[in-house]
Amino acid sequence: MLDFEAIRGRAARHAEAANLANRLIDPQPEAPPVSQLAALAGVAQPLRPYRLSAAEADVARRAPWGGATIARFTARMTLLMRRGVSATDADDLAERLHLRDIEADERTLCLECEHYRVGLCGNDRRAGLHVPIVGRDMAVTLRRCPDFDKTVLG
Numbered sequence: 553m554l555d556f557e558a559i560r561g562r563a564a565r566h567a568e569a570a571n572l573a574n575r576l577i578d579p580q581p582e583a584p585p586v587s588q589l590a591a592l593a594g595v596a597q598p599l600r601p602y603r604l605s606a607a608e609a610d611v612a613r614r615a616p617w618g619g620a621t622i623a624r625f626t627a628r629m630t631l632l633m634r635r636g637v638s639a640t641d642a643d644d645l646a647e648r649l650h651l652r653d654i655e656a657d658e659r660t661l662c663l664e665c666e667h668y669r670v671g672l673c674g675n676d677r678r679a680g681l682h683v684p685i686v687g688r689d690m691a692v693t694l695r696r697c698p699d700f701d702k703t704v705l706g
């Protein structure tokens with residue numbers, strides 16, 4: 553059972569960080585860069601392979617997060633968790649997808665695809681795969697797939 557309050561809480565914390573960072577960056581050029589704040593926040597965090605680097609976080613949090621961004625983040629995190637990703641990894645991946653949006657990167661994750669079933673691609677031939685297996689590394693890697701089909705939530 554997904555904890556939607558917790559997911560919404562994570563989205564709100566990202567929005568708060570981005571909105572605070574935005575206030576720090578614009579009117580006060582001498583303020584510490586977001587990367588320093590992110591580095592401080594990251595002290596004592598366990599290994600998080602999908603977490604944005606400090607430089608990436610600077611970009612992802614440069615603009616304030618409005619309601620649409622928060623809703624998109626929440627929907628993505630929910631989808632990722634439904635597909636077996638832990639809350640922390642789903643949080644990091646959803647923020648990574650937000651960065652992708654900002655950078656107009658057209659690559660996608662299998663985890664966002666309508667054809668994805670945990671560990672499998674339901675349309676492997678059209679996707680150009682030799683086998684229907686989608687391992688964890690592939691599922692979390694941004695790539696271009698000829699048969700990607702966005703989920704309702706994605």
Ligand code: SF4
Pocket residue numbers: 661662663665666667668669672673674675676679681686697698699700701
């Ligand atoms: S169609 Fe492509 S993006 Fe979708 S699950 Fe299969 S390999 Fe992944």
